[in-house]
Amino acid sequence: MANRLVSEVQQGGDVLTRLTAEGAASLPLLAADELPALLAAAASLAFRTGRREVGSGAAAVRQDFDICMNPPKPSALWDLAARIEEFLARALSTIQPPLLAAPLRLNDLVVQRYPPGSFGITAHRDHVRYTGLVALILLSGAGRFFVAETRDGSAAREIPWRPGEVMLMRAPGFAGRDDRPYHYLSDISSKRYSIGLRQDTQAA
Numbered sequence: 001m002a003n004r005l006v007s008e009v010q011q012g013g014d015v016l017t018r019l020t021a022e023g024a025a026s027l028p029l030l031a032a033d034e035l036p037a038l039l040a041a042a043a044s045l046a047f048r049t050g051r052r053e054v055g056s057g058a059a060a061v062r063q064d065f066d067i068c069m070n071p072p073k074p075s076a077l078w079d080l081a082a083r084i085e086e087f088l089a090r091a092l093s094t095i096q097p098p099l100l101a102a103p104l105r106l107n108d109l110v111v112q113r114y115p116p117g118s119f120g121i122t123a124h125r126d127h128v129r130y131t132g133l134v135a136l137i138l139l140s141g142a143g144r145f146f147v148a149e150t151r152d153g154s155a156a157r158e159i160p161w162r163p164g165e166v167m168l169m170r171a172p173g174f175a176g177r178d179d180r181p182y183h184y185l186s187d188i189s190s191k192r193y194s195i196g197l198r199q200d201t202q203a204a
Contacts, residue, residue: 009094012087016088019174020174025168026160028165029084030137035163038139039139042139042193047068050064065112065118068110068113071111081195100173102132106198108197109196110196111196112193114188126198128180133199134198135197140191146159149182
């Protein structure tokens with residue numbers, strides 16, 4: 001078990017180092033037998049339909065999902081957030097010079113549910129209030145995740161992302177950078193649950 005933890009932390013450090021150039025990358029994190037309980041916890045939440053369009057004009061973002069923001073505590077999902085925060089702290093500690101100026105605090109948790117046939121969400125960037133690092137955990141479903149250089153999707157690059165994997169994305173303050181990668185999700189072919197973990201600088 002100790003050797004496995006060391007290996008996972010080393011792999012996490014390798015992926016974090018790649019983020020300085022790539023913007024986003026995924027890595028396996030959860031065992032298959034962990035997913036059913038987490039999926040049940042996510043499915044039991046109260047969801048609302050997300051707005052079909054956010055913003056206007058060229059900056060408009062189209063989206064097709066249900067969402068639950070900041071689910072009740074305590075819960076298996078918040079326990080998972082604490083576990084991932086600890087894992088990332090260990091992985092970040094292996095890298096010099098440090099990629100973050102202060103410890104990462106994943107204080108914002110959002111669960112999204114995409115129905116089969118959903119068009120997903122068009123290219124967008126996370127709000128500037130979210131800093132350091134974003135961790136997205138896929139619990140179920142199939143779809144295609146891309147990062148791009150611009151909102152129109154130029155130079156898009158698909159990143160494989162399967163249930164049990166965490167997608168890490170650079171946020172302002174990571175490696176001294178202020179940029180945020182454009183990203184989008186498409187081709188949802190089966191019901192998809194994902195968890196978004198972020199550090200919200202405006203949280204109460």
